[in-house]
Amino acid sequence: MRVGLFIPCYIDQFYPNAAIATLKLLQKLGVKVSYPIHQTCCGQPMANSGFEHLTTGCNDLFIKNFAEFDYIVSPSGSCVLHVKEHLHSHEEEEKAVSVRKKVYELTEFLTDILKVEQLTARFPHKVGVHQSCHGQRGLKMSQMTELVAAPFSKPMQLLQMVQDLELVELSRPDECCGFGGTFCVAEEAISVKMGKDRVADHVSHGAQYITAADMSCLMHMEGILRRQNSQVKVLHIAEILNAEEV
Amino acid sequence: MNSRAEILSRIKENQPELTSLPAELTAPLQYADPVAMFSTVLGNIGGTAVPVSSYEEIQDYIKTHFADQKRIISTLPELSGVTEAGWEGQDPHSYEDIDIALIKAHFGVAENAALWVTEELMQQRVIPFICQQLAVVVQQKEIYSNMHEAYGQVADAVYGFGTFIAGPSKTADIEQSLVLGAHGPKKMTVFIMADS
Amino acid sequence: MNTGTKDHAGLADIFNEDEARVDWHDETLWFVRAKRDKAAHTLPEWEALRENASQIKDNVLSNLHDYLLQFEAKAQQNGITVHWAADAEEHNQIVHSILKAKGVTRIVKSKSMLTEECHLNEHLQKSGIEVIDTDLGERIVQLAEEPPSHIVLPCIHKKKEEIGELFHEHLGTPKGESDPQFLTAAARVHLREKFLTRKAAITGVNFAIAETGEFVVCTNEGNADMGAHLSEVHIACMGIEKIIPKRKHLSVFLRLLARSATGQPITTYSSHFNKPRAGQEMHLVLVDNGRTKQLGRADFRNSLKCIRCGACMNTCPVYRRSGGHSYHTAIAGPIGSILAPNLDMKEYADLPFASTLCGSCTNVCPVKINIHEQLYKWRQVIVKEGYADTKKAVAMKAMDFTLSSPFVYKTAGKAGRWVMKNIPFLVNNKLNAWYKQRDMPEPPKQSFSEWYKKNNNE
Numbered sequence A: 001m002r003v004g005l006f007i008p009c010y011i012d013q014f015y016p017n018a019a020i021a022t023l024k025l026l027q028k029l030g031v032k033v034s035y036p037i038h039q040t041c042c043g044q045p046m047a048n049s050g051f052e053h054l055t056t057g058c059n060d061l062f063i064k065n066f067a068e069f070d071y072i073v074s075p076s077g078s079c080v081l082h083v084k085e086h087l088h089s090h091e092e093e094e095k096a097v098s099v100r101k102k103v104y105e106l107t108e109f110l111t112d113i114l115k116v117e118q119l120t121a122r123f124p125h126k127v128g129v130h131q132s133c134h135g136q137r138g139l140k141m142s143q144m145t146e147l148v149a150a151p152f153s154k155p156m157q158l159l160q161m162v163q164d165l166e167l168v169e170l171s172r173p174d175e176c177c178g179f180g181g182t183f184c185v186a187e188e189a190i191s192v193k194m195g196k197d198r199v200a201d202h203v204s205h206g207a208q209y210i211t212a213a214d215m216s217c218l219m220h221m222e223g224i225l226r227r228q229n230s231q232v233k234v235l236h237i238a239e240i241l242n243a244e245e246v
Numbered sequence B: 001m002n003s004r005a006e007i008l009s010r011i012k013e014n015q016p017e018l019t020s021l022p023a024e025l026t027a028p029l030q031y032a033d034p035v036a037m038f039s040t041v042l043g044n045i046g047g048t049a050v051p052v053s054s055y056e057e058i059q060d061y062i063k064t065h066f067a068d069q070k071r072i073i074s075t076l077p078e079l080s081g082v083t084e085a086g087w088e089g090q091d092p093h094s095y096e097d098i099d100i101a102l103i104k105a106h107f108g109v110a111e112n113a114a115l116w117v118t119e120e121l122m123q124q125r126v127i128p129f130i131c132q133q134l135a136v137v138v139q140q141k142e143i144y145s146n147m148h149e150a151y152g153q154v155a156d157a158v159y160g161f162g163t164f165i166a167g168p169s170k171t172a173d174i175e176q177s178l179v180l181g182a183h184g185p186k187k188m189t190v191f192i193m194a195d196s
Numbered sequence C: 001m002n003t004g005t006k007d008h009a010g011l012a013d014i015f016n017e018d019e020a021r022v023d024w025h026d027e028t029l030w031f032v033r034a035k036r037d038k039a040a041h042t043l044p045e046w047e048a049l050r051e052n053a054s055q056i057k058d059n060v061l062s063n064l065h066d067y068l069l070q071f072e073a074k075a076q077q078n079g080i081t082v083h084w085a086a087d088a089e090e091h092n093q094i095v096h097s098i099l100k101a102k103g104v105t106r107i108v109k110s111k112s113m114l115t116e117e118c119h120l121n122e123h124l125q126k127s128g129i130e131v132i133d134t135d136l137g138e139r140i141v142q143l144a145e146e147p148p149s150h151i152v153l154p155c156i157h158k159k160k161e162e163i164g165e166l167f168h169e170h171l172g173t174p175k176g177e178s179d180p181q182f183l184t185a186a187a188r189v190h191l192r193e194k195f196l197t198r199k200a201a202i203t204g205v206n207f208a209i210a211e212t213g214e215f216v217v218c219t220n221e222g223n224a225d226m227g228a229h230l231s232e233v234h235i236a237c238m239g240i241e242k243i244i245p246k247r248k249h250l251s252v253f254l255r256l257l258a259r260s261a262t263g264q265p266i267t268t269y270s271s272h273f274n275k276p277r278a279g280q281e282m283h284l285v286l287v288d289n290g291r292t293k294q295l296g297r298a299d300f301r302n303s304l305k306c307i308r309c310g311a312c313m314n315t316c317p318v319y320r321r322s323g324g325h326s327y328h329t330a331i332a333g334p335i336g337s338i339l340a341p342n343l344d345m346k347e348y349a350d351l352p353f354a355s356t357l358c359g360s361c362t363n364v365c366p367v368k369i370n371i372h373e374q375l376y377k378w379r380q381v382i383v384k385e386g387y388a389d390t391k392k393a394v395a396m397k398a399m400d401f402t403l404s405s406p407f408v409y410k411t412a413g414k415a416g417r418w419v420m421k422n423i424p425f426l427v428n429n430k431l432n433a434w435y436k437q438r439d440m441p442e443p444p445k446q447s448f449s450e451w452y453k454k455n456n457n458e
Helices: A008-015 A016-028 A045-050 A054-064 A077-086 A093-102 A105-111 A133-138 A154-160 A190-204 A215-227 A235-241 B003-014 B034-044 B053-064 B077-082 B093-095 B145-153 C008-015 C019-041 C046-062 C064-077 C088-101 C113-117 C118-127 C138-143 C160-171 C178-199 C223-230 C248-259 C293-295 C301-304 C309-317 C317-322 C333-343 C360-364 C371-384 C390-403 C407-412 C418-422 C432-438 C447-453
Strands: A002-005 A030-032 A071-074 A104-105 A126-128 A208-210 A233-236 B048-052 B072-074 B098-102 B106-109 B114-118 B133-139 B161-165 B187-193 C083-086 C106-109 C130-133 C200-203 C207-211 C216-218 C233-239 C269-273 C280-285
Touching: A008 A016, A008 A215, A008 C447, A016 A071, A016 A105, A016 A235, A016 C447, A030 C390, A045 A077, A045 C019, A045 C371, A045 C390, A054 A093, A054 C390, A071 A093, A071 A105, A077 A093, A077 A104, A077 A133, A104 C160, A105 A154, A105 A235, A126 A154, A133 C360, A154 A208, A154 A235, A154 B077, A154 B187, A190 A215, A190 C008, A190 C019, A190 C317, A208 A215, A208 A235, A215 A233, A215 C432, A233 A235, B003 C064, B003 C293, B034 B048, B034 B187, B048 B053, B053 B077, B053 B098, B093 C178, B093 C223, B106 B133, B106 B145, B106 C008, B106 C223, B106 C447, B114 B133, B114 C233, B145 C248, B161 C293, C019 C248, C019 C309, C019 C317, C019 C333, C046 C064, C046 C248, C046 C301, C064 C083, C064 C207, C064 C280, C083 C088, C088 C118, C088 C200, C088 C233, C088 C280, C106 C118, C106 C178, C106 C223, C106 C301, C113 C118, C118 C130, C130 C138, C138 C160, C138 C178, C160 C178, C178 C223, C200 C223, C207 C248, C216 C223, C216 C233, C216 C248, C223 C248, C223 C269, C293 C301, C301 C333, C301 C371, C309 C317, C309 C333, C309 C360, C333 C360, C333 C371, C360 C371
Parallel strands: A002 A030, A002 A071, A071 A104, A126 A208, A208 A233, B048 B187, B072 B098, B098 B133, B133 B187, C083 C280, C106 C130, C106 C200, C200 C233, C233 C280
Antiparallel strands: B106 B114, B114 B161, B161 C269, C207 C216, C216 C269
């Protein structure tokens, strides 16, 4: 099995530790992972702003970088969803289709493809899980509270394998944090209000860490926590699943 | 081209390829005891269910519970002993001072405590809406589990006006605070008549 | 609605100046969403019911031409006069002409979002006809001279103290009285007098049945019935998409509508109007007003399946924190944001962007409209049609240039983190909207790709 590691641009630039943890975790689980060094961005910031027609360059580059792998894995549900739903190619649509089919968000890759049943991680803290919308409602990584259907959560299933980790319950388990790509600046007031409310839900339930399978939501919530001088930290789920704290 | 022709031609041009109607929903929720469910739901939406086994019992109930009500009318001949005579056939506005109206329903629905009433059971359409309190008689065996069964009962009946009534008139428009008696009845009593 | 030049973001800014009020608005609507969840969970077949409703509506849209003709013929046989209006203007003229012919100058109206969309009240009032909205919430916003902020809960943005003040001024209730029970009782007395004295009543239509020619109006208050059954003329106004094929299909829609809207198992009254009352005139106005155009837009026609339950608004985290008026259109929230651009793409270019695309709206929709996907698609259309902000367009082109080339991207990254300067949500300058209430992420010593090159020699 050859796995291509897709690291979204802002994780590459701002959150290298999330990417490093993703890589190490996969390697620890015996996966042969390569990181195509010439990757940039999936094009989502442009597409969600209405400029999907400008993403041809990003799409072609993505296909060039990743078409050869059996699986493409990324620590970002949102970017994965974008690739899954919107990656196209004028010249090589067949390759685009194949890429769309084999791209996975990290936790769903662990639960569905690797079928991980145990982890060696230990993380003795109270953790709140933020269900990022694109991962949850788009990739169906966990059940949605709107639906009348049996509950499940792939990220939580994995977090429950982490020793001494305590999950906190939230009042609103799957409300959006308000990041929303360019929404976070175009609709600044609501974006921040949504983020403050989300953070407050975690904090009031005693979370010491807020985690998610999407770093963008965490970046937004981290910005708010830090402005509030809060002691509560954000951590990408890969960093917890790979934690070796003793 | 007039608007009718114009609209219809635009629709014809723009409507997508014909898709078929879905099969009817299989196995909608059935209650083991629809009457008990009906009564519970009615209570939840602000109404009161009263089990009775005869019209005499209803008359007694009216005498004891509605003793202070001035104008009580009914479309049921069985209740003529305790209700106003000759009220029918007047201007609908004249019913404004009816305190209690007693009518019959064709059937009830357990999942939502709705009762199906058509024009001939009201005498005048405005009756169940304009009265201060509404009381409805329904046969126990005529309480069905769900709306699919309900429309199975309505079938292709011909009526000028028919309505499902579920509880007293209500509103929650002011800060989501539930208030009974918005414009219509402030209270609703449903007499559930035991099967004879 | 005249909101000056402010777009959704600008209006939301104003709404967010009072954070406690935003919290209250959010909590009030979340309470309704929670009631909806509870009601949905009482039916194990809920998702199958949604699918069924969705397919019935698909069939309606694919056969609308014939269903409308069938409906019209049946309704006429039943003694209902059927009118057709191509647009809002014609709708208003038709209603006015019916009233004029009867010499009516004062009317009552129950809730109809269509008449809001057509601005019927303004039109009639200009022609000297007094309109009293009889839905309590609508009466409240009418007294406040505001449009409804929600299609099901028109005055959900108003606090009871403010309503108390309005009633004191207009209905003479004691100053400072704000108890909902008391205020509702006062409104009951006030509106009863209107029902008893007005000769014409306008209602909306929730469903119209092609098979029988009848139409169904759902209310909790009974105001549509009070108006209709006491009037000499009943005018019902409906969008052409409200048709459903058969009477038995009401079972599906009536199970979904109130549960989705307020969490009730059904509205108090679901009234089926088949024929006029003896001596009464009954008119029905079928309105297009852009609907046939939307029907022709393959990506957006599903929006016509909407049954106006408002669930998408109650669940929308943006709507709950910006209020209905921030959408500056008759139908607010997620569904309004995919309907409005069809009517005026320039005026409503901002609305498809007033969303995080979280997708909750799509999940609660009882007829399974893919609302968030349509928001995404409208964004593409609006940009292509040239209604995007020009500054944004330039930034996007720069992003495309950089991100399409690994070389440019890496060089830019090294030269001080290109992303930090250019990625649209992190434009690092003094006017940075990100930084106003949030801190920037701390730039690390090295990017992941730099780390990878050092640590993984493949």
